[in-house]
Amino acid sequence: MFAYAWLILLFPMLGFIGLSCYGERVPRNLVGPAGCATVGLSFLVTLLALGDLLLLDPGQRLGHVHSLYPWIVSGNFKLDVAILIDPLSVFMLMVVTGVGFLIHVYSIGYMEKDPRLPTFFAYMNLFIFAMALLVLAADFFFLIVGWALVGLASYLLIGFWSERTSAVLAARKAFVMNVIGDVGMVFAAFVIFEAFGTLDYVEVFAAAPGKFLANDDTVLLITLLLLVGAFAKSAQIPLHTWLPDAMEGPTPVSALIHAATMVTAGVYLVARCHVLYDLAPYTMFLVAAVGILTAVFAGSMAMVQNDIKRIIAYSTMSQLGYMFLAVGIGVYGLGMFHLMTHAFFKALLFLGAGSVIHALGDEQDIRKMGGLRLAMPLTFYTFLIGALALSGFPLTSGFFSKEAIVAHSWYSENSNIVFWAIAVFTVGMTGFYSFRLFFRTFLGDLRSPDAHPHEAPWVMAGVLVVLAFFALFAGFAAPLVEAFLAPVFGGEAAPIPEDHLLESIGIVAGLGGILTAGALFITGKDRLAFAVELFAPIYDLLYRKYYVDELYDALIVRPTRATAAFIWRKVEKDRIDCVVDGVGAGVREASHELSLWQSGKVRTYALNMIVGVVLILLFVVFM
């Protein structure tokens, strides 16, 4: 009954093919709307699927697989080209196509002057297609296909401005990190096939509980291998270093891929495979621990960075950490809900940052900004809403999702007090870094005198307003989302008691962060200088991102390079090349000898022919 859901995949694919083949011939002002229309149509189809799903009984909403045709039938292995419609995939698609559509619209304004506009929209459409495939896949095979394709789209878009060396390097880094994850996923699929004899979600998840006891080796192996993919895609420790560098891409790309959709794929994966993760409490603990560690680790780095987009990128890592904490302690619905609210406010912040960068002529250093409140009132207010939602200010959307996760980390039996304490501490840091960014950018005096900031054009501003609306009010949808997703996760998460003390601690932590930022960055320059001096060693450590890049460089990149250079000189040049070149030279010599026969003289050829015929005749007659 959900056959039409294929259209969700079809439209962006058509957009990608059309724009990459004929984009140069279409009038420039039609390219953007065409690119948006495909995603918009996908969104409408998703809405239709949502409506149809809501008409069904909650119990019947699961496992609607629609298969197009059997693709591979080999022995007992069978693979259909199929999609799976259930509340989780539709929910995720709503975020992907909905926020994706808004960001596409924003790109019309942001990329207006770029000469490679059609290519940009083609890549963006490719990304939406890949992400939809990842979400709609009905088996691990197409999950991996989508997984790798979003990595590709991310690579293409990070390196979109390919004349910048730094962009190309960042794209390469992101791709390598993502491929590490892909390899993990592929191995996970092997183990799943070995254990279950199928890759189909429905069959695997139905068979798993009866097949394995909790913490069975095989389940642990599968979940850990899947986690490699999830951590790489979602930039969790230790595979996180690519995300801040990915900010080299155009800002709408950062908003779409590196905030709202692709990086949340890891959370989606854990939620999608929750049956397996429920069977592996050890892995669950690891998920939660890595999540909360990444949250505090990235949050602390965000406090001292100076590049407006990098700050938001670290904040994204930190919020992804919260999502992993949520799924790690078993409240999948909350993790998905935070994913949604985060998509709204983080896309809003990125696009707000984009309009600031746009207004200041590609300036990204917050030390050179300031005083934009008057020049860009609309961006100012929407950014304020985004920052409030990110810090979990009461009644904004971030409050409902993040506070709930923090509260669950206190009550959940899979959690412990350390997780909760770090979560609360990170709430404080979140408030601090978001408002450090906000105050530096919009308050005070303009610090670069020759800039003439201007408000964003209406396509960009309109998108900001829509996203700001959702960032403010999406939190009130919490019970609806929870109830909608409940069937997928086997019922709603156990309710936690109302605890006003706990709630207040969270709110106070967030406000404390905001006020500290205010105290340091609105008034007193002396206090700021004093604080920097006081924390100088830590400041340096944070500013240099805990030296993780340097560590990886020393541990992995350099040894690999040295080994490669050694093998190149000793093995490649001295051994392999000798053989290969030798074969080539031998063939050349032999052909030279042979080519002397080709004298070009007709009479020689004729003589050869006649001699040949005579020899054959003699052979036939006398043998």
Place this chain on the structure above:
Amino acid sequence: MGNEFVLMISAAIFCTGTVGFLIRKNPLVMFMSLELMLNSVNFLLVGYSSFLKSLDGQIFALIVMAVAAAEVVVGLAILLTIFRTRHDLNVDHLDTLKG
């Protein structure tokens, strides 16, 4: 006339043509030698046609003549062009296809 006679005449003409083709350097003469070879075969075909009381051989001979005529037309056209561009028809000098 026995068929040995036909065979001998035909072989003689064929050998003349072959040797002529191999030793002469003028392409026109080489063409003529070629025609000799073809016609020796024609002679054989016609001779055996009458010997075997069957018309098949004569039909083949007609086809061979038609093909030979067509081939000569093309060949002469090529020779004409070569002569116009190079003013030289010695086949031993025409070795630009040398390997």
